Amino acid sequence: MNGRTLLAIAFVGLAAAAGGLLLARPPAKPEPASLAAAQVADAKAAAPAGVPAPQAAPAPKADEAFTIKRILPIEGAIKYGDWHWDDAGVPDGPIVITVDLDARVLSIFKGGYEIGAAAVLLGTQDKPTPTGVFPIMEKQRHHVSNLYDAEMPYMQRLTNDGITLHASQVEWGYASHGCIAMPEPFAAKVFAQTKVGDRVFITRGKMVGMGDSLVDS
Structure with missing residues (x-):
């Protein structure tokens, strides 16, 4: 998808073959x-x-509201500090945020249309960013972390133990303490679109494309 991975995961299928006994009897009527x-x-x-x-x-x-209808045409990988936004003409619809830990990219979808994407800072091996589905629990435009005494503009809380979306100096390339840090102008746009209860899907390498569902596990 234009050199970048959105939501990429490997699906492993399990297949089993069952043998049957050949019996001297008429074939059974097929079951519905x-x-x-x-x-x-x-x-x-x-x-x-x-x-x-x-x-x-x-x-x-x-659910058509969660079916991917558009992916932004971004050429090449998104570098730290880069972000893209285009919500012109996009109809109202539910917000879904996806984060791919392998690609280090956050995407925001509105009614199935990708309206923004950015490179993000993530946690380290010692303090990793968790995977899973997280509803936004709290939003604060101006927030200071009580754990690290650090400013976290446009904070959106995902867990009770301090994992959030927030703005940061992403272009510096530093790691976070498990949070997902976005460029501040991009974080402001995301903050304006979301509400408490909107879901954030954090995966490692899951791939989806046009016509796929954003919310199927």
Whole structure:
């Protein structure tokens, strides 16, 4: 995807093969593929002549609000201090933030449209940034860490033990204490888009593309 990895993870499939015994008996009648199919088949058999048989209900569609409809056309890797933003013409929709620890990139999606992406600072091996799904618990425009006595503008709390999104001097390339640090102009834009309860998906190498769901695990 234009030289950068968004949300990249390796999926491992498990396959099992089952053997069968060959018996001297007539082949069994095929079983319906599902309970719904069995019910429809029974209803068709029982329906009087000339009366339309009921049809199986269509499968529910994926939530379009969380389906990826656009990825920003960014050429090459995003370097520390770099950020991109384009929300022109994007309709209202739910906000989802994704963080790929391998690519060190944060992306923000609005109704499935990527509206921003930036290189971010992350934690170290001693104080790693955790993976998982984290709702935004608290927001403060001006915040000072009571653990490290450090300013954290545009703070958005993800955990009770101090993991947050916040602005920092990302271009310096320093590591954080597990937080996700963004360039300040970008952090201000993200802060303006989010609300308490919006989800942040932190993964290591998970890859998604156009048409994929942002919220499927």
